[in-house]
Amino acid sequence: MRGDESEKEPPPPPQNPSFGCRGILNRHLRCIVKLGGAAITCKNEIETINEENLKMVSLQLRRAMAIPDSSDEFLGMNWSKPDGGLDYVSEVENDGCPKLDLDSFVIVHGAGSFGHFQASKSGVHKGGLHLPLVKAGFVATRISVTSLNLEVVKALAREGIPSLGMSPLACGWSTVGRNMASADISHVIEVINNGFVPVLHGDAVLDDLQGCTILSGDVIIRYLAQQLRPDYVVFLTDVFGVYDRPPTDPSAILLREIVVNEDGSWHILNPTVAEQVDFTVAAHDTTGGMVTKISEAAMIAKLGIDVYIVKAGTSHSLRALKGEMTRDNIAGDWLGTIIRGSKTV
Amino acid sequence: MRGDESEKEPPPPPQNPSFGCRGILNRHLRCIVKLGGAAITCKNEIETINEENLKMVSLQLRRAMAIPDSSDEFLGMNWSKPDGGLDYVSEVENDGCPKLDLDSFVIVHGAGSFGHFQASKSGVHKGGLHLPLVKAGFVATRISVTSLNLEVVKALAREGIPSLGMSPLACGWSTVGRNMASADISHVIEVINNGFVPVLHGDAVLDDLQGCTILSGDVIIRYLAQQLRPDYVVFLTDVFGVYDRPPTDPSAILLREIVVNEDGSWHILNPTVAEQVDFTVAAHDTTGGMVTKISEAAMIAKLGIDVYIVKAGTSHSLRALKGEMTRDNIAGDWLGTIIRGSKTV
Incomplete structure (x- = not known):
């Protein structure tokens, strides 16, 4: 009888194969992209998005992900006001929708002019949740950075990226x-396995020792790269790459290729420079942003994953995002910095 | 030598005791509150918040949490534009901040006029992520509901609730x-242990069998109540409670007390009604909202946790949120429905 019963009502087969191996990436991850805060926000205006740059970055990401480029062939995914997506969607049916078959990407963005004021005013990065101002600042910081996250997701969704x-x-x-x-990333992996693009960000988080702190986008990038092993990593920023001194200095030289050895030491392969650059001195901005970026990038490069630091919204960033700039074919007219491991692949 | 060294550099003591027992609630959880979508949004206007109600609900929650009521004594926590919190905060120092010592609450909100259009247009609740329209709808739904979540968090933070x-x-x-x-809730617990109020919401989620679906706020409430065992649960809605028929019917009677037996059956204790009410017929709205609410509420009541269904922003909701309406002192002028277990506490 039991046998008959089980034949009558077999358990429904799982339709979502990714759940069979929860936490294991079953898609090829091409790229992890950092949208630098300086690239997508107006640095000196509190909580102001650089709309033009964000739109261009989203468009380039769509192209890099090989979503069909014609406006007829992609489905905008922000159906919220005031985009007016509602009228558009009312005419769309499943049959008429283009199939999304995009390469897997993960996007992480910085905070730029979001969160910075709130965090620095209250000292969230230094911890101390028992202090009312720190607790309030933690809440205020999260409101600010999650506001930016929502706007980034909307901009990407408008371009048909399932963010x-x-x-x-x-x-x-x-x-x-x-x-x-x-940092349990199993649900980030589930999201990727189901064909979505997770969009993470620098955030205020709880800290085991000091109560709370700021987890930067650059640290998240390095952690995800270690765990997910993408083909390459791209940092989109507001300058053409890494320079030997602040890029506002007219004599600053763009460092095109930095090689990281297995012991963590590194040297500049191109251009040939007489002296070693000390980034702790030559830091491009007062928050130490470039120093952190380079040290995190070096740790990624050590894993054998090439890192590209490029100016957002340029032809150079598009080529980097598409994965065209391999170490063997860095074109003369391409502006950017590649940081790579010393091993030959 | 080892002894000397360890004396010189002892490991830093953990300053955050909650991490010592990760995932175990170490605070008394007084209440889980559902902010009904119908109460905080304008039901018939797509993506429109009922600002007045949301503000009143936030104010009542502050009062219920016993954050000092005077405007001089609480610290607003939304420092984002256009609230103008920035000027205010620039004058605040840690010394001058009032200490927050609030009872623990968890807040879950519904979607109301957010997310509904996007989900129903694409059929996210029915699953099928391989269909482009469902995938796009999943993204669009999340953009809409997370927009609402951000606004709810901002409204609560304005009132000094560390959301x-x-x-x-x-x-x-x-x-x-x-x-x-x-549903790993260990990080929700960490947030509560650190004195914050987690604000969750109905959301589009991945589904093991059908790919994706909508996880309703009511189901989340029941799950959290089972796991976290609060003193009581309050559903804030747009009517005074549960009626025996649609409340638009002039002869509808407010059911003041419903008792749930251990076997899951239930009866109306007050008022005494001749006939058993069939909520599957008497559902108050076409989406089956009230039926789900009552069945989820009954499951919570079965655990011995009293559930109050009240109209948001009224004196009745304030008394329920404060925990004043115990089963023994339901005042005659109090309007609302209490759903409770049959056991005597």
Whole structure:
């Protein structure tokens, strides 16, 4: 009888194969992209998005992901006001929709002029949640950075990129003494396995030792690169790459190729420079942004994953995002910095 | 020598005791509150917040949490534009801040006029992520509901409630055949342990069997009540409680007390009604909202946790939120429905 019954009502077969191996990436991850805060916001205006840059970055990401380029052939995914997507969508049916078959990308963005004021005013990065101002600043910082995250997701969705905002605090990530500690990425992987593009961001998070801190987008990038092993990583920023001194200095030289050895030491391969550059001195901005970026990039490069630092919204960034600039064919007219491991692939 | 060294550099003591027992609630959880979509949004206007109601609900929550009521004594936590919080904050120092010592609450809100259009147009609740329209609808739905979540968090933060938006998809929650499956709440607990108020919401989530679905706020409430065992649960809605027929019917009677037995059956204790009410017939709205609410509420009541269904922004909701309306002192002038277990506490 039991046999008959089980024949009558077999359990429904799982239709979502990705769940069979929860937490294991079953898609090829091409690229992790950092949208630098300086590239997508107006640095000196509190909570102001650089709309033009964000739109261009989203368009280039769509092209890099090989979503069909013609406006007839992609489906905008922001159906919220005031985009007016509603009228558009009312005419769309499943049959008429183009199939999305995009390469897997992960996007992480910085905060730029979002969150910075709130965090620095209250000292969230230094911890101390028992202090009312720090607690309030933690809340205020998250409101600001999640506002930016929502706008980034909307901009990407408008271009037909199936973007899902995933906030590190909500993901349950935390730090110990400001270093990445608990970071379960199994649900980030599930999102990728289901054909979506997770959009993470620098966030205020809980810290095991000091109560709370700021987890930067650059640290997230490095952690995800270690765990997910993309083909390459692209940092989109507001300058053409890494320079030997502040790029506002007319004599600053763009460093085109930096090689990282297995012991973590590195040297500049191109151009040949007489002296070693000390980035702790030559830091491009007062927040130490470029120093962090280079040290995180070097750790990624050590894994054998090439890192490109390029100016957002240029032909150079598009080529980097498409993966055209391999170490063997860096064109003379391409402006950017590649940071790579010393091993020959 | 080792002894000497360890004396010189002892490991830093953890300053955040909650991490010592990760995932275990170490605070008393007083209440889980559902902000009904119908109460905080304008039901018939797409993506429109009922600002007046949301403000009143936030104010009442502040009062219920016993944050000092005078405007001089609480610290607004939305420092983002256009609130103008920035000027205010620039004058605040840690010394001058009032200490927050609020009872623990968890807030879950529905979607109302956010997300509904996007989900129903694309059929996200029915699954099928291989269909481009469903995938796009999933993205569009999340943009809409996370927009609402951000506005709810901002409104609460303005009132000094240390609110942190936590989106179920980002939390890694998923369903199997539309029932709650994977739901790690350890990071929700960490947030509560650190004195914050998590603000969750109905969301589009991945589903093990059908690819994706909508996880409703009511189901989240029941799950959290089971796991976290609050003193009581309050549903804030747009009518005074549960009626025996649609409340637009002039002869509709407010059901003041419903008792749920251990076997799941239930009866109306007050008022005494001749006939059993069939809520599957008497559903108050076409989406089956009230039926789901009552069946989820009954499951919570079965656990011995009293559930109050009240009209948002009224004196009745304030008394319910404050926990004044225990089963023994339901005042004659109080309007609302209490759903409780049959056991005497």
